[in-house]
Amino acid sequence: MIVDTQGQALSVLSKLAQADWPDRLKVRKSFEKLVYSGSRVSFRLAAGGSRNTPRAATDDLFDLSLTEEQQMLVDMLQGFALEVLRPAAHEADARAHVPAALLNQAHQLGLAHYGVAEAQGGLAGERTVLSNALIAESLAQGDFSLAAALLVPLSAANCIRRWGSSAQQAAWLPAFISEQGAPAFALAVTEPGVLTDAGQPATRARKRGKHYLLDGEKALVIAGLAASRLIVSAQATDGPALFIVDAASKGVSRRTEPGMGLKACGLTRIQLKGVKVSSECRLAGDGFDFLAFLDYSALAFCALAVGTAQAALDYVTRYCNERQAFGEPISHRQGVAFMVADVAIELDAMRLLLWRACARAEVGLPLRREAYLARLLCVDKAMRIGSDAVQLLGGHGFTQEHPVERWYRDLRSLAVLAGGLHL
């Protein structure tokens, strides 16, 4: 089957062109630029695809710049985040619900294309890890929780593309970018035990002929209740594995599991009791590497943390200049200003560790150490930033009049979640 990548890309764009919200959001220009670059050099460049322009082997210079296409992607999604997600975030948090209209708009953005390989008509290539991180980072500037919810389909597609066999990819991926959309997925990886290690799931997968039987419990599954398919991590006799499980299977029971934050994205507790899964549903790509699966997941959360921390920096910078105390803006005091400077320093540090791990992934360098250190740093610094942001707003920061208390709650999740998203 010959898939017309450019055609697919253009069909996403045409949907965007018909929607009216890009005008409201003043992001029409970014779209048009993307369309322009799409018609010029094929949209796949926007995915950071480098096949058209392979880097010369000698050109391995240190380079922090984004490609023109990556920059456009960032501009477009930041616009969406700040104009659509941010205003919707408070209500979504309070109601523990993502508005359907928002999901629809996000679908129009065609994000899942970045998770589906070119062979299946998507835009993802080897070099889309950073683009994926930029997507997450940009969306999270609007809201951590909404961004997480919107990233679930992309994450599922990434997961199947990276870890599934070619037959599994061909079976599952095209739906993600089809007109009617893919079945709702969720990634069920985190477990409820204390001092657990996601690398050694307590959930068991016992082989029984052509099936596996899954037993265990998964916690804080993002969008778990709405999902009709679950990607479940479980310990098989030959090591940790991932299974695509029909959420309606016998033995699966689910309940909402509200937490400190991430209210909008429908956290779910899932029990698996003797759930029968066909062997064909075990992800079986050639290079299957469960620890690497966790690394890419960690990076997804790091990217959300970077975006949220950026939002916090922007918010407190403005607030501290406007808020007066003792006859002058509070930003004139070092006790305040130095906290803001520290937010900026650590945010930049988080971003560089994240970007480095992504850039390494794109050229096939090992990323275990880099992903581990990125996560470690982001867990610490993002929470510090969340806490300082509340502090800088004083009592006002403690109330829901401002988003900082929500970011505070959301950012704590970084230390706790494993595997719910995937770059």
Place this chain on the structure above:
Amino acid sequence: MNLETPRKFHGLQQQAQQVAKHYFRPISRKYDKVEHAYPKELDLLAALLDGMNEGSPDAVGAGSASKRGAACEQRAGNKNAGNMAALLGVMELCWGDVGLLLAMPRQGLGNAAIAAVANDEQLARFAGAWAAMAITEPGCGSDSAAIRTTAVRDGDHYILNGEKIFVTSGERADAVVIWATLDKSLGRAAIKSFVVEKGTAGMTVTRLEKKLGIKASDTASISLSDCRVPAANLLGNAEIDVQKGFAGVMETFDNTRPLVAGMAVGVARAALERTRELLICAGCRFDYAKPLLTVTHAEATLYRLEAEWEAARLLTLKAAWMADNKLPNSKEASIAKAKAGRVASEVTLKCVELVGALGYGEDELLEKWARDSKILDIFEGTQQIQLLIIARRLLGKSSSELK
């Protein structure tokens, strides 16, 4: 995007690593013990480095960290040039010994100042000279705009009067770049820097400090008493441009702060590596696989330090990369210096703690690194001064609003 060090600098890194390992480390403790003795071993090394630099466009050392370096490279697009080369060299050498690096002939911060702001005639005249930098005075350090040393024009000369302290290599260098004011009433804009050559009548070294660390590096007090300096030794523009203010002399810092950050990254790496070896001998394992909560406290601590160190390193590379690409980098240079300065202190001190008595004793170099690193969070602008610069930029504040 690529955040790995480019292959074209691997040779340079390797050379610097060899020097650090086989030249600096063996004499590291010796010159920590005999403060104020000149490490004569460095002369040979400096000659070697000069030779290396002649033969390579990507020179090691302070002099190559300047916008000039970037300008040499004609190619359009992304550049990795003199600032990054100098930084990578410094990182490796300070893995060996920060004090010895600071004591290296012709690699002084004064050389960086000359490289950054001298005109072509001056560049030629001072080529090969080892230059120290003297800003700090007994009455002012962080507040460099408050310096009291004066320069008064007298025909073809300026006459300098004042007191300078804490001049790194002030005794050993061939020349000292002295900051002085042409007119105290005009504030920052009137501050200019002058190259004063050793032996100039009226300039005397009055004292050498005894210090916590970097003992291999001499720290001199210098007195200037009717010291006549040729007018042609004034670096940059002699006009007092109140609009431009401090910018001229301060520009140097955008290039030198990443270098000091690089020193911090270098010494911190030394401590991390040695501590890791000792911890592994004691049964620790580092495979970057288990959650932090399920490894030993010692392992988790080292992981944390390593993450902080990576952050410092990448922020520093970023600042140098921006300089090479002629992007305004004052904020990023200060971010690098602030982060690397505090991380080096944290890492080196924690490493002493992690290996206990062994770390505290003089049989290992860990206690020395923990003393050496502290200065890196102080000179070229303290932690607090960096935070001020960063905060003013972020918040859009002047120095009178955010003091």
